[in-house]
Amino acid sequence: MIDPSLSTPFLVASAVPVDAAHRSGTLDAARALLASQPALAEHSVYAAAVTGNAAAVRQWLQQNATLATTSGGPHHWDPLTWCCFSRWLRDDPSRHAEFVEVARVLLEAGAPANTGFVDHTHGETPQRESALYGAAGVAFCAPLTALLLAHGADPNDEEVPYHAAEEYAHEVVAALLAAPVPLTRDSLATMLLRAADWHDDTGVRLLLQHGVHPDHPGRWPHSPFLQAVRRDNEARIVERMLDAGADPLRRFGDANALETAAWHGRTDLLQRFAERGVPLPDDGLAAVAVDATLGDLHAVRARLSRDAMVREAFLARAAAFACRAAGNGMLAPLGVLLQLLPTVDVRWGEGDGYWDIAPHSTPLHVAAWRAQHAVVQQLIEAGADVHACDGRGRTPLQRAVAACVASFWMNRRQPTSVRALLEAGASAEGIALPTGYDAIDALFERGGMG
Template identity: 90%
Template structure:
């Protein structure tokens, strides 16, 4: 006997959240309810669909074929929407084949591939969430994505291209690129831009091989190529886009990729642009940024001495400039900027939310967090304060430890920055052991034993 009071909570717990990010939450509540009432999956076609039970879905449709298109349950979704926005589908990839079979049964019974629901949590304008988005951009299930596309699902909404390029789901991207309903130029631009957001070299290569244009902005204010530079992508990703025809001098609003590269201290990118014959700015503020990034202190000083307005504008940007260069591990621009900064601990007022760099961070905070070990040593040698805190109260040592245990840039997870900061007298206060990184735990333990 099913407790009817549990059916609604079970469906809600089994679906992705509709009032929070769809990737948030766990199956803990759904599993607990199912453990207490195993028959909950049998209560309705919606419960069968959301839990990936194809035999039960068939039984319900044999009893009433109209259920394939009937909306119900607490969210008033049809069964295919319950299937594609299932938290079980999202969190148990080993069961993807079961959900593909549920979707196949429903589609063959007449369920529309372009079904979905209206999300009213995004302000005054409701946003449509398609079943394809659930499959491709929430669960990242390539077989389910391909099945929906084969039945005519349209990938050209705002959600599918934006989210499907996340999480390095290259099989999902490949399925979308092969869709019978082709992706538009704007959708492709969104996917390439998002691949740049994720620093996804393989994804970028896959999209460029398909013919996606790196200079086409689509519905965005700038191009995927500009985004790759804005997000400090690795030089090989930028190089791929250059080979695909990207123009470093093409202006989007007030910005070009070339100027961004200069202000981010990307010596490596400016050198590549120059090798390709791209003219570098030779006047104004952009030319000063280029000189600094190429490490030419003499040329920068000469330009600044000739133009008071340019000099003032440059000095206003030195803190952010130094922090961006520090985050990119670029020693040449930092060597020049240290001559102009009012202090080596100059504060980046805004910070950068994309990189989780708090307002009022110093170059040392940024270098420690982004695991730029040579820059950390340079800044310490230049007298940087190893005890200072950023706008969220975090020390450079705390950021260096976090970089090794809680960052995406796993290829740079080494204890060098932690060692350098401890040797410079940094306090380990606020860092709990174990951190999850044995070499760092050993360094911190020795520091604690000496000061304890």
């Protein structure tokens, strides 16, 4: 016998959150409940589905075949929805085959592949969450995604294309591209844009090979190509999109990829555009940004001296310009800007939430956080304040340490920036050892922290 009062909390703990991000939370509570009452996994068809128990699902359907399409449990979901939005499915890829079998049993018993639920936590506009979204964009389970698609699941909603391109889930992307119900042009544009958000070179390549055009914006205000430049993708991703027909001069609102690249200090991209015969602007504010990014101090000064309005507009954007260039590791534009700015410690007022750059960061904060070691050295040599705090009270050294142990770009970590900051007198206050990276722990220990 089990305590029936545990059934509801077990189902809630076993499903992804409905009042928070679906990728948040853990299985700890569900595991604890199951350990205390193992029979909870068979207590209902919903419990069997959410735990990937195909044998128990079959037994329930043998007793009552209509359960395959009957909603129940605390969320009032049908069994296939409980299966596809299971935390067990999401958090334990080794068990994916068990959930695929559960879904197969339910589909063969008549469960609709396009089932799901309506999420009322998205403000005034309820959001439909399909079972396919649970499989493809929450659990990133390619076999379950393929099974649902084979049974007619429609991938063209707002959630599946947006989230399935995350987490480098290339098998999921491939399954969606081969779906019997084809992705629309707008859905494909969303997937390519999101691949750019994730700097996913393989994902971009798969989508471009499928024929997705990088200049089609879909339901977004700008194109995947412009997004790749906005998000500071590597040059090889930008080049893939250029090869697929992207136009650096095509405008979306008040922006195009060429000018965005210039204001981000992307010397590498401007050089590639020029090599492909793309004309660079020769007047106005954009021309100043281009000259600065290409390292032409003489041309920048000449343009600014000729037009007071352009000069004023340029200097208003110069702090953000310097910080973006620092984050991209571009020495040429920084060399120009350091000759024009009143101080090397200019503050980027708004920062950049995408990169977790706090408001009022300096170029040194940004370079340290994004592991741009040569730029860190350049800025220190230019007199940057190694003790400055960003808008969240963090120093460049703290950001350099975080880049080594808690960033998406730890693959390029080196002790170089930490060493340079320590040698420049940066305080190690607020940094706990061990950091998780032996090479910088040794630097701190030699400095007397150990």
